[in-house]
Amino acid sequence: AAGYATNHIIMTFGDDFNFENADEYFKNLDKLIKYVNAQQANGSNVNVFYSTSSCYLYALNKADRSWKSKTDDFFPYAHHPHGFWTGYFSSRAAFKRYERHANNILQVTRHLNAFANTNARNTLFPLSEAMGVAQHHDALSGTEKQAVAFDYAQRLSEGIQVAEGVINQAYAKLLPKDSQSPPIQFQFLCQLSNISQCLGIEGQERFTVTLWNPLIHQVTQHIRVPVRTDYTVRDPTGDTLFTELVPISQAVQNIPGRTSLTQKQIIFKATLPALGFNTYYFEKKPDQEKNEKSSVKITHNDECTLKNQHLRVDFDDQGNLHQIVNLDKNTGVQFKSQGFYWYQSFAGNNSRPEFQASGAYIFRPLSSDSQPVSTTRSITCIKAESVQTAIVTFNNWASQEISLYDGGEHVEVEWTVGPIPINDNIGKEIILRYDTDIQSQSKYYTDANGREVLERKRDYRPTWNYTAVETVSGNYYPVNSRIWIKDEDQQFTVLTDRTQGGASIADGSVELMIHRRLFYDDGLDVGEILNETAYGEGLVVRGKHILFIQPPAASALYHRVASQSLYMHPLATFAIIPQTYDSYAAAYRQTWSALTDTLPLNVHLLTFEQLAPQIYRIRVEHYFELNEDETYSHPVTFDLQSLFKSIGQISEFTELTLAANLPLTDLKRLTWLSSEQESSHMFVPEQNAATNTAIRLIPMQIRTFKVIVQ
Structure with a gap:
């Protein structure tokens, strides 16, 4: 027991696809326990018995000793020097995004169900269940067989269909004005909007877009709607909005499976109320108005500068990104290079560590040098008043649209990759890389769970001596929401719209793996190669990176707020409208918010769910x-009642554990003593009276409540 801190030794039992004959294995275990313990009569001090992880932990707690505290994590994990489990950070990139998209819909639907008092929690269960199943360690990770991946996606899809019904029930209550009973406007989701397709509105004379903002703060975003022709768009007050028609890129139009012939999209700026909705009314423009000269300017293969009130982005006529300048802070980042690169996957039979193949779990490149996907690229520069975009096309399967919005304080990179060519029988791992002039000194920073951020250092582990063998995959970490590098003057932050593997393989460089298509299984029980296809060819994946250039001390304010908006973005539903605008406006609310108070910027509503009539979680x-952050990294207090203004008065509320399965006052946690003589004892406040609904949060704290409303 030299490797254990006490005389308690745990022997875990279980493995994927093993020990399935329970009768046989428990009989053998019974015999093993019996004969080992029988040796006690001969002086053995070994006592073996069936136990659980809880019992083992309890025994350690009673050992009356101090324990080392660990503040780093266990990433990246490897089972031998060439077997780093860093591929699954990026495997099945489309499903990783779909799961996050489905969660966005789930949380919005829970909000609508609660505020409309539709009591449809049980109806929504298929999506809640599908989301729960998708959290399995072989689901979201992308380490399942293809048939199983299809099943996970189908469950989410069916759950979203159910959610659409609940959304309609809720809006049937929220949209009609008081004392009015107009016809119910059927709301539908356009789930292919990420490829600029919404067949339900194509060619329609009139339709509405209703946007629900799930954040408890007002948000301003630019909304894109794919259309065949131009429309007049009215905001909730009836005013005509400034809109522009901008082209849909050829790369998007060519995506396999896209059936829409739409080549343009309307873009407009929407400011949405906190925890509420706005409805925008679209009406086809008369023919004479459609022929008005467009103010959108388009150039091809010329130098391109995108510029708004806060930022400037410079490209040369070859499509190379040269710099991003923060005009407010008079600082900027130079780019040595930026674009798509690929690693050749190691081909092996997994018989020995040195023959380890790259697969769904394992990322193992043949060489530490990544290759550009193309030696040339073309650039199309589109300048409108709402948005300026550089479309950089590398080849017929890799392109990016780099956009700067009016008033925006970040740069948006929308990438499209696939079908990855495999006619050369070589597996490819595709990365999007940003090579800057930042003096990062081998350090980079990644989030552990969408919230807390850890410092990483290339070829280094903080708690043990590490010898670098795999110099690329051994430096990859999971990036759930953000990665950054910094020096004394500036910080370059990249936000992701899904989990991706990321690293800084050279100073000043950030790379994120966005797609993989492989030829070998890595021998870790998937039993299939990772080769996703659709419509008879390799899968196309699209996604976004959000880029910030800020001084380090100011960066958190920007990336924290923007990350919340990216994770819980407004949900658009569409409805075909037969009425004129005046008739519609007379019968339906066009804006509504659950809040009347402004809530603190550093507070986020993680869950708002109606459990039963008048009972909420x-x-x-x-x-x-x-x-x-100088301003927002401090404790904050707000009134829980402010979330319930539209529902009623809180009569009773109970604080629960994070999992919401136990009142916090009933939680009896074990107390541990660290080797620094610090106690883990957690102070649990007394239950508040229902009259005092003030809630205090310290940085990174999550609090959970069951609330009963009169």
Whole structure:
């Protein structure tokens, strides 16, 4: 027991696809326990018995000793020097995004169900269940067989269909004005909007777009709607909005499976109320108005500068990104290079560590040098008043649209990759890389769970001596929401719209793996190669990176707030409208918010769910870390009642554990003593009276409540 801190030794039992004959294995275990313990009569001090992880932990707690505290994590994990389990951070990139998209819909539907008092929680269960199943360690990770991946996606799809019904029930209550009973406007989701396709509105004379903002703060975003022709768009007050028609890129139009012939999209700026909705009314423009000269300017293969009130982005006529300048802070980042690269996957038979193949779990490149996907590229520069975009095309399967929005304080990179060519029988791991002039000194920073961020250092582990063998995959970490590099003057932050593997393989460089198509299984029980296809060819994946250039001390304010908006973005539903605008406006609300008070910027509503009539489950979080922002990294207090203004008065509320399965006052946690003589004892506050609904949150704290409303 030299490797254990006490005389308690745990022997775990179980494995994927093993020990399935329970009768046989438990009989053998019974015999093993019996004969080992029989040796006690001969002086043995070994006592073996069936146990659980809880019992083992309890025994350690009673050992009356101090324990080392660990503040780093276990990533990246490897089972031998060439077997780093860093491929699954990026495997099945489309499903990783679909799961996050489905969660966005689930949380919005829970909001609508609660505020409309539709009591449809049980109806929504298929989506809740599908989301729960998708959290399995072989689901979201992409380490399942293809047939199983299809099943996970189908469950989410069927759950979203159910959610659409609940959304309609809720809007049937929220949209009609008081004392009015107009016809119910059927709301539908356009789930292919990420490829600029919404067949339900194509060619329609009139339709509405209703946007629900799931955040408890007002948000301003630019909304894109794919259309065949131009429309007049009215905001909730009836005013005609400034809109522009911008082209849909050829790369998007060519995506396999896209059946829409739409080549343009309307773009407009929408400011949405906190925890509420706005409806925008679209009406076809008369023919004479459609022929008005467009103010959108388009150039091909010329130098291109995108510029708004806060940022400037410069490209040369070859499509190379040269710099991003923060005009407010008079600082900027130079780019040595930026674009798509690929690693050749190692081909092996897994018989020995040195023959380890790259697969769904394992990322193992043949060489530490990544290759550009193309030696040339073309650039199309589109300048409108709402948005300026550089479309950079590398080849017929890799392109990016780099956009700067009016008033925006970040740069948006929308990438499209696939079908990855495999006619050369070589597996390919595709990365999007940003090579800057930042002096990062081998350090980079990744989030552990969408919230807390850890410092990483190339070819280094903080708690043991590490010898680098795999110099690329051994430096990859999971990037759930953000990665950054910094020096004394500036920080370059990249936000992701899904989990991706990321690294800084050279100083000043950030790379994120966005797609994989492989030829070998890595021998870790998937039993299939990772080769996703659709419509008879390799899968196309699209996604977004959000880029910030800020001084390090100011960066948290930007990336924290933007990450919340990216994770819980407004949900658009569409409806075909027979009425004129005046008739529609007379019968339906066009804006509504659950809130009348302005809530603190550093508070996020994590869960708002109606459990039964007048009973709700709430989770709130402080989403800033300690010491990362001068203003917002401090404790904050707000009134829980402010979330219920539209529902009623809180008559009773109970604080629960995070999992919401136990009142917090009933939680009896074990107390541990660290080797620094610090105690883990957690102070549990007394239950508040229902009259005092003030909630205090410290940085990174999540609090969970069951609330009963009169």
